[in-house]
Amino acid sequence: xxxxxxxxxxxxxxxxxxxxxxxxxxxxxxxxxxxxxxxxxxxxxxxxxxxxxxxxxxxxxxxxxxxxxxxxxxxxxxxxxxxxxxxxxxxxxxxxxxxxxxxxxxxxxxxxxxxxxxxxxxxxxxxxxxxxxxxxxxxxxxxxxxxxxxxxxxxxxxxxxxx
Numbered sequence: 317x318x319x320x321x322x323x324x325x326x327x328x329x330x331x332x333x334x335x336x337x338x339x340x341x342x343x344x345x346x347x348x349x350x351x352x353x354x355x356x357x358x359x360x361x362x363x364x365x366x367x368x369x370x371x372x373x374x375x376x377x378x379x380x381x382x383x384x385x386x387x388x389x390x391x392x393x394x395x396x397x398x399x400x401x402x403x404x405x406x407x408x409x410x411x412x413x414x415x416x417x418x419x420x421x422x423x424x425x426x427x428x429x430x431x432x433x434x435x436x437x438x439x440x441x442x443x444x445x446x447x448x449x450x451x452x453x454x455x456x457x458x459x460x461x462x463x464x465x466x467x468x469x470x471x472x473x474x475x476x477x478x479x
Contacts, residue, residue: 317342317355319437321398325358325377326441332373336360337431338443339403339452344465346434346443352468353461357391357399361415361426361444364404374400387416424452446473454478 322342329336338346340359345351362370364387371381374392379400383391386404393399405413411428430448433440444452446469453462458479466477 317358317398319351322358322436322441323439325360325374325398325400328373328377329360329362329370332369334362334366334370334373336362336370336442338434338436338441339449340401341461341465342436343434343443344446344449344468346436346441347432347446347449348468348472349435353464357401359401359403361403361405361413364406367404370402388418446475450475450477 322338326336326338337343338359339361340357341353341355342358345353345355371392378394379392379398380394381390382393382399383389389401389403391399391401403415405415405426407413411431413426414423415426417424426444426448430445432443432445434443435441450466450469453466458466463479466479469475470477
């Protein structure tokens with residue numbers, strides 16, 4: 317997944333009226349304003365009430381569903397091997413959101429303040445905040461990619477991470 321791919325996918329979803337925010341490794345690189353490592357996929361959070369429009373727009377762009385773990389997440393992939401990991405959110409009136417988790421009754425929480433912007437190839441893009449990224453990198457054994465990403469956030473923002 318390249319920087320051009322990220323922008324192309326955001327454009328497809330923007331034309332369809334889909335509100336999305338970049339998470340995961342690309343989200344961290346968007347916060348940093350530069351690509352710091354290769355990425356195999358693109359993590360996006362989206363409004364669950366816009367899911368049909370998001371899925372239809374991606375299907376029209378050649379993506380097909382390859383994994384369905386709804387309501388937690390689902391994955392679409394295209395013939396080029398580009399993979400998008402989609403996470404549906406339900407928004408509250410105050411701008412915060414929740415995402416279903418594998419643990420019923422214990423959803424993932426997104427404070428309104430976590431919906432920020434970063435840049436990809438100099439273009440402003442919606443993404444998740446550094447604090448939210450750190451929050452989601454807890455509770456599991458980190459990979460080398462995770463360690464790399466957290467180190468970049470510590471360097472850029474002086475933010476505490478647990479590894």
